Amino acid sequence: MSIWTIIIALIVFGVIVIVHEMGHFFTAKFFGVTVHEFAVGMGPKIFSKTKNETDYSVRALPLGGYIRMEGEDEGSEDPNGFNNKHPLKRMAIIFAGPFMNFIFAFLLFSMLYMMVGVPVNTVGGLIEGMPAIRSELQEGDRIISIEGTRTSSWTDVTDTIGASEDEILTFEVQRESQTLMIDVETVREGGRTAIGISPKYERAPGISISYGFKQTVGMLKDMLTFLGQLFTGRSESEGVVGPIGIISAVGDAARTGFANVLFLAAVISLNLGLINLLPIPALDGSRIIFQFIELVRGKKIDPEKEGTIHLIGMALLLLLMVFVTYKDILRIFN
Known part of the structure; x- marks a missing residue:
């Protein structure tokens, strides 16, 4: 695996993560939520710049990203805190991340059809x-x-x-x-x-956009079918890959042309958006469910208890990532 393969993969994955977090960020700003940090990557900071109360940072490990909002996982008396906004506004902020991934995939597919034709x-x-x-x-x-x-x-x-x-x-x-x-x-x-x-x-804008939309919807349906079969045991987990597998796939695509990199980026963006909507603690889908429960009950859920559940979920997801990465390495060497 060459250094250029890794660089291209990190750029692709970084752009997709930024798009996802931009969905959360701009929706939070629209509803007046204080955003303390917009981070690309995890781990120690290697670059940061503060502007309008938000610290924009790049971190050492290119394994995702996040925005840190006031009162997101802890109690806050700030009226601009996340937990003090109406549950529907919070649901919109959370859903905006995956939604942006779907929009980004649609734009990439449409651009691809403009390049290669329909x-x-x-x-x-x-x-x-x-x-x-x-x-x-x-x-x-x-x-x-x-x-x-x-x-x-x-x-x-x-x-x-x-x-x-x-x-x-x-x-x-x-x-x-x-x-x-x-x-x-x-x-x-x-x-x-x-x-x-x-x-x-x-090559025509109208027909390219139409095909881009059909490709996005069709691929989402296929992914939902695969996830359903995966959870019911009717599909093998060999189709599941982690960061190493993604880097390898992007490298293969880069060797065969820019159009294939665009296609794979769109697929990864769709995957990221869909996976984030699963009702698993620490993912956006689980956070939406907590807001919905509060909306139905008419009573706040203790943000610290909710934060603990998401923290446990994050730990389990990291363990799963380690396992999938191990499988990726075995697959590459085999």
Whole structure:
């Protein structure tokens, strides 16, 4: 593992953590909460600067970050203390961190699609040895419908072809100013129907944003499914990685191009946001639950007792991180 791999990974992870903490920070400031420190990293300070009552610091261990608010885990009489704000405001401050990770992932995916383009319902190429190359289809043909089924996206094209069981499919295509009907033979590959065409890629802000949103939502659904299977024992924990695993993955992505680094950064950001919403002590999800309980009870929870629970949760999470890191090292050497 080269020094450049580690540097790139730390930059990626650092930016994602800063985005997360910015969500907490700006929402806290919006609701008038006193923020004592905005820290990137853990452990001893290596740099700090104080401005408008907040100490902005960089710490030695690049393992996360945090903001330290007045009255967050202890009692405070300050009206600008976190624990003296309405529970709904506190919930908003806590949720803003993961939410910013989701927004950041969406922006990265949209930027990625602007760079590489989005597959559209236009023939970009014909594959050698497949039926389409023997048909009258040509590169640049826009596919309007297949067997009467409208196709407004490349996903519509592949889904319609793949689900068909016909030996011949009739394509309605637009070629310049002409509308043509073209019959194409099919073959079966991997249990699906295929004809052997590839898409044309277009770069446009509107469609890139749309695909960025779909990618974000789709990947969140996949992550939720994986977490559900993990907790129910229907999935192996081999897919879980720690800091060393992330550094290794970012290094692999960096060797194959900037676009892959963007993609992986978006995935890590989504993971960070989602994991933080789990109801585990010390994570944002658990803190939101405490605020919700107070909202329902109409009575404050002792912030010192809550802080103790989160402290125990943090210790357990650090032990889990050590275990996962050990597994990462074994995986790399194996």
